[in-house]
Amino acid sequence: MLGQYDTLLRELNKEDPQSYRNFLRLDNDLFEEMVEKVTPYIEKETTKMRTPLEPALKLAVTLRYLATGNHYKSMAYDFRVAPNTISKFIPEVCEAITEAYKDEVMPAVDTADKWMEIAEGFEERWNMPHCCGALDGKHIKVKCPPLSHSMYRNYKGFFSKILFALVDHDYKFIYVEVGTNGAASDGQVFSYSELKETLQDGSINLPPPEPLPGDDFGEPVEYFIVGDDAFPLTSYLMKPYSKRDLTIPERVFNYRLSRARRIVENAFGILATRFQVLLSELRHRSLENMDAVIMCCCILHNLLRIRKPAVIQSVADKEDSQHRPIDGEWRNRTEQLHNLDRRGTARNAPGDAKRVRTKLTKFFQTTAGSVPWQDVIRPYRF
Numbered sequence: 001m002l003g004q005y006d007t008l009l010r011e012l013n014k015e016d017p018q019s020y021r022n023f024l025r026l027d028n029d030l031f032e033e034m035v036e037k038v039t040p041y042i043e044k045e046t047t048k049m050r051t052p053l054e055p056a057l058k059l060a061v062t063l064r065y066l067a068t069g070n071h072y073k074s075m076a077y078d079f080r081v082a083p084n085t086i087s088k089f090i091p092e093v094c095e096a097i098t099e100a101y102k103d104e105v106m107p108a109v110d111t112a113d114k115w116m117e118i119a120e121g122f123e124e125r126w127n128m129p130h131c132c133g134a135l136d137g138k139h140i141k142v143k144c145p146p147l148s149h150s151m152y153r154n155y156k157g158f159f160s161k162i163l164f165a166l167v168d169h170d171y172k173f174i175y176v177e178v179g180t181n182g183a184a185s186d187g188q189v190f191s192y193s194e195l196k197e198t199l200q201d202g203s204i205n206l207p208p209p210e211p212l213p214g215d216d217f218g219e220p221v222e223y224f225i226v227g228d229d230a231f232p233l234t235s236y237l238m239k240p241y242s243k244r245d246l247t248i249p250e251r252v253f254n255y256r257l258s259r260a261r262r263i264v265e266n267a268f269g270i271l272a273t274r275f276q277v278l279l280s281e282l283r284h285r286s287l288e289n290m291d292a293v294i295m296c297c298c299i300l301h302n303l304l305r306i307r308k309p310a311v312i313q314s315v316a317d318k319e320d321s322q323h324r325p326i327d328g329e330w331r332n333r334t335e336q337l338h339n340l341d342r343r344g345t346a347r348n349a350p351g352d353a354k355r356v357r358t359k360l361t362k363f364f365q366t367t368a369g370s371v372p373w374q375d376v377i378r379p380y381r382f
Contacts, residue, residue: 002080003057003078003079003080003081004060004064004078004079005056005057005060005079007084007265008023008028009023010025013028019142023064023067023333024060024063024064024067025063025066025067025274025275025300025304026063026300026304026308030210030303030307031056031059031060031063034059034097034100035055035056035059037100037101037332038055038059038093038096038097038100039055041092041095041096041099041100042058042059042089042092042093042096043055044054048257051135053081053085053089054355057079057081058093059087059093060079061075061079061081061086061089061090061092061093062089062090062094062097064078064079065090065277066094066275066293066296066297066300067274067275067276067277068276068277069276069277069278069279069280072084072086072087074105075096076098081360087284087285090289091284091288091289091292091293094292094293094295095292095296096128097296097299097300098292098295098296098299101299101300101303102299104301104303104306105172105299105302105306106172106173106174106176106298106299106302108125109175110204110205111205112206112207112208115132115204115205115206115207115223118131118133118168118169118174119131119132119207119223121168121169121170122169122260123213124169125169126169126259126260126263127256127371128170128183128212128226128256128257128258128259128260129212129360129363129369130212130221130222130223131169131223131224131225131226131238131260132206132223132225132226133166133167133168133174133175133225133226134163134166134167134225134226134227134260134263134264134296135165135166135167135190135195135225135226135227135231135237135261136164136165136167136186136188136227136228136261136263136264136265136268136340137162137163137164137165137186137340138162138163138268138337138338138339138340139154139156139158139160139161139162139163139182139337139338139339139340140160140161140162140278140282140290140294140337141158141159141160141161141279141280141281141282142160142161142182142281142282142283143159143281143282143284145159145287148181150179151183152181152183153182153183154181154182154183154338154341155183155229155341156338158182159182160182160338161178161179161180161181161182161287161290161291161294162177162178162179162180162181162182162184162189162340163176163178163268163278163294163298164176164177164178164189164190164193164262165177165178165268165298166195166225166264166265167264167267168236168263168308169263169264170305171263171267171270171305171308171312171316172267172301172302172305173267173301173302176295176298177189177193177194177195178294179287179291180192183369184340184341185230185340185341186227186228186230186231186340186341187230187231187232189228189340190231190232191232193288193303199225199234199236199237200236206222206224206236207218207220207221207222208222209221212360212363212368212369213358213368213369213370214262214366214367214368215363215366215368215369218229218359218363219359221359221360222235222236222352222356223236224236224237224238224356225237225238226238226239226257226260226261227239227261228240228261229242230340230341232349233349233353233357234349234350234353235301235350235352235353235355235356237353238256238257238356238360239257240253240254240258241253241254241357246302247321248375249361249362249364249365250361252359252361252364252365252374252375253360253361253364255374256360256364256371258375262317266316266317266328266330267301268337269315269316269328269330269336269337270301270312270315270316270330271297271298271301271337272330272333272335272336272337273303273315273329273330273333274297274300274304275291275297275300275334276330278294278297278337279335279336279337281312282294289363313329313330314328314329315328316328316330317331322373323373340356
């Protein structure tokens with residue numbers, strides 16, 4: 001055969017491994033491992049009527065599609081596979097990748113000890129104690145689903161599905177919800193999510209409240225996740241102060257929160273940089289197939305984050321020696337994932353939520369809770 005799988009990929013693997021990695025977003029060793037893992041899910045039997053495509057070819061086509069978002073007709077010429085055949089097996093391969101790797105790269109975080117590991121990571125790397133994740137959502141463009149009318153039309157004017165995610169301190173997705181129609185806002189998606197339900201009833205098993213680090217005899221403070229101003233302020237979800245004329249301690253709190261919250265923005269930026277299908281318009285036959293593609297990208301993101309952690313160094317935001325922010329490469333791309341509508345769902349925060357935020361605000365002014373550079377407020381974009 002003369003397609004790219006049989007010619008170009010073999011050549012790149014021998015002579016230019018870096019270009020091979022750019023072509024598929026992973027190196028040959030990991031590709032061969034994936035072939036072995038997904039083959040039981042996607043291998044077809046040979047019959048008198050046909051000889052099926054080999055699993056490795058289907059995997060290569062799928063990875064290239066995820067990396068570029070190229071149209072099926074274009075990929076048909078590249079790989080010498082009919083476009084209608086490609087349209088059938090890509091969702092199947094995406095589901096197979098998710099099934100093969102989900103337990104390894106996105107295991108359920110359902111015990112206090114697991115949440116504590118994430119909280120320790122946020123405290124050590126981003127100076128936000130008791131933080132168990134950063135929450136946000138993005139629009140993924142899709143072809144207008146049949147009979148959906150305006151349900152999937154978002155405030156930007158295009159049709160979309162929402163990728164809603166909670167991210168740990170190391171840019172990995174720990175909770176992903178795919179499929180909500182694009183007309184919803186951040187706060188609305190969260191209000192109807194399983195994540196909110198488990199946070200409210202305690203079944204998510206966040207660690208029990210305890211004093212903040214260095215404040216051993218202080219009042220116990222709840223563990224929480226962080227989000228932007230669209231989310232409701234609760235004891236388990238901290239968001240920035242949004243009023244005008246903030247005091248210095250309130251501005252410091254917002255800055256400290258932003259350093260933790262920017263992790264989810266970077267995770268989305270890295271995800272879309274690697275898998276540019278998310279920047280194109282998904283044109284699959286069913287909503288379920290679209291969900292399979294989006295979820296697969298998140299699984300592959302985590303897999304690469306675990307196996308090749310150094311790869312994102314130039315892509316993600318950084319800080320200089322004075323903790324001034326330096327934009328990552330993803331922010332300079334012309335195409336970006338679109339933010340959700342920032343309409344909030346609740347403005348009157350309960351007293352226990354205000355108590356937690358006030359306690360953190362005061363703690364950041366103490367010797368135990370402050371960082372040397374916080375008095376020069378650093379702007380972060382969201």
